[in-house]
Amino acid sequence: MSLKKQDEMDHNAWLKSQDLTVIETAFLTTLIWLDKRLRIVDYLELLETMYYRANLQMPKSHTEQYDLDNKFWYWYPLYSLGSLSILAYLVAAVSGALLGFYYSPSTAGAVAQGDPTAAYDSVIEIMQDVQFGFMLRSIHRWSAQFMVAAVFLHMLRVYFTGSYKEPREVNWILGIVLIGLTLLFGFTGYVLPWKQLSFWAAQIGVEMALATPLVGEWAAQLLFGGFTLGQATLVRMYILHVFILPFVVTALIALHVGIVWVQGIAEPH
Amino acid sequence: MTDDTHTPTDSSGTATEYRAMTDGGTDDQARTDGGPPATVPPDDETPTWTERKERRQGLSQLTYQYFERSRREDEDLRAASTYVERDVLGFPTWPHETIRNLAISSFFVGIMLLVSALLPPHFGEPANPGVTPAIILPDWYLYWSFGLLHLDPINPEIAVLGGDKVMSDELYGLVAHGVIFGIIGLVPFLNKGSARRPVEEPFWAALGVAGVIFSVTLGVLAIQNLVPIGLDLLLNLVFLLPVLGGIVTYAVLKTMREGYMYDLNRRYYMLRPPK
Structure with missing residues (x-):
């Protein structure tokens, strides 16, 4: 027995002995290179499953199965409202991430009451100086409006077609939570430019929080950073808007859609 | 077991009983010199898979x-089911469904871009804590909520408490929110069954329509200083219009139901005329 390392599986020699095209050789070389490092063969079954999933056939819907498309096609937009709100959410996320490059959540810079603050100025800068900045802000605002509208209409569709019934109560409750979070998303975003209406909307928010019995003062401090509005309020609204809510809402949307996937779409009959 | 473990040196009968609860380990050897049992159980206290499965x-x-x-x-x-699984139930995900979904998505995104290009957002004055603006308004989707906060004229004053309000006006608005969300959340627990169409359940459809109209009238209440109606009349309308809308919906759906039944009956008697 020699101490020399034995390579029983000489894949490269096997590769040379084959009569392969350039593409095949390149593919196999890459595959062997990756497999030596990551042992892809262990995940082969998963890959196979994914391959077949990509060619999965969606089950026919009730209307397709009984050939009712000619009668019900005009209902279809109402059944796409949920995915439309997700789409608007994605557009808002992308445009919001771009806006975040230029926005600064700060009330600094106001010498007297009513002077523009750094936050206000940064939004002005976005709208006037940044290339396509005005369009970017417009897209962000309008996608938010579209999302809220789509979510409301989605809820009405679900209500009037009785889709919330018996096995689907949990998803209905989850939907109510998601509507509340969507509105909170809108509210926090409304405060960020720190214009006159933003400020007084936040003021009403603080007053509402303070009116709550027992937890009121605690909630006001947690959400608004104190009983009067200022730098702390703006930063908290900003963190809620760009960090906490995105994670929470995305996770809940995934759960919401996942439950629909598991339970199936409730079609009218 | 608790009693027995305090006297570890007693008869073998207790010991076997004790051992029966584990996978037959080495308790006798693992025993300390008469002290109380160790806080952390020895490894063989963990139930085996057989024990767990039972x-x-x-x-x-x-x-x-x-x-x-x-x-x-x-x-x-x-x-018991008669369902037969067929070979082909629908269109393949790729390319049919994917391309259809891409078409819908790009159409919708295109509409959003078009609207944001045509209707640029308004931008107001910078924040001024010293000056309360004449009109304070949230975005349109919170009008209903702002309207709920304007319900203070109907916050009851209790005569027993010397005309004091039980809740502050702000708290009253908050409680109204809770009531609304609570009612919406209760819907699936109150309305059950397989009925899906509004015609099948006129009451619930009427309730839905009343809710929609209520959210609109609450929005009007929120912008009350822009509406040329007296506050008393406006408050009455806020609550009466939803009820009216609900009643109309109920009547219409009931009538439609009668119409369906009439149609069904007519067809039935055309097929089988009464003798």
């Missing part, structure tokens, strides 16, 4: 029993 007691046993029932129910239903 699920003799408590919640785990109930869970196991229920899952068995559930599985049996599933099998029965499947056996």
